Amino acid sequence: MKPRVLILYYTFTNQTRRVAEAMSEVLGELDCDVEECTIEFIDQRYRLELPDKPKLLRTIMSLLPAQLRGKTGAIRVPEEVLKRDYDLICIGSPTWWFYPAMPIVSFLESPGARQLLENKRFAVFAVCRAIWWHNLRQVKKMAQKQGGTFVDGAAFCFDGGYIRSELSFISYLKNDADLGRFWGFKIYKFGVSDEGIAMAKEFARELGSRLLGTVSRFSSSAIPAQPHEEHSHAGVRETAI
């Protein structure tokens, strides 16, 4: 029987989706039975909608106090997904102010998380502009608390390091196009870099190979340290398995 893999993620600006789709493609090629599922953030207090660009920065800032206090909000995950039995669950977590995005925390604190993760293996992929370490660590800890067994983690980033990627982010929120310059600075294209997507595929290839037993089996893995350097990096992939 094919190994069954779930890629469960939240996305707002579609970068976690891009990574999830890249991973899904590779796992499918490896003959895994892959399912993608998004966590919907349906909380009316925080109306995050991309077409609402003029108000978006203000809405994002209004989330800050609740996010920093680790508050949760209303989410939706299909019940049939929570009931299914998976060989591996990959959790995709966007980074919001250094930590997992509120919808991810909301899911991981819900009874549905225990239903899905108890006695199951899980991997984590963090998506960010540049800073991912607390996100990855927090998701690992919360999913373990729900009974899951951590097998591996990776993070995928934008080009441009912390400052320039912030400019790309603001430019993206204010404009529909990638303008190349913002406030007089050269900026990189918004989103996880091509190199980051290639690394995500490599990450999925390795997870899939382990599931299929073609390389050494899963065991517990350590999350690598966040590099201190400011220069751009596509992501981090470390196999301590």
Ligand SMILES: Cc1cc2nc3c(=O)[nH]c(=O)nc-3n(C[C@H](O)[C@H](O)[C@H](O)COP(=O)(O)O)c2cc1C
């Ligand atoms: C509210 C908010 C806070 C963010 N905070 C951080 C941060 O602390 N560090 C970082 O590297 N990126 C941060 N980002 C950038 C996101 O991690 C990045 O845009 C990523 O693509 C989000 O995933 P998504 O595109 O799937 O929504 C933040 C984005 C938002 C919307």
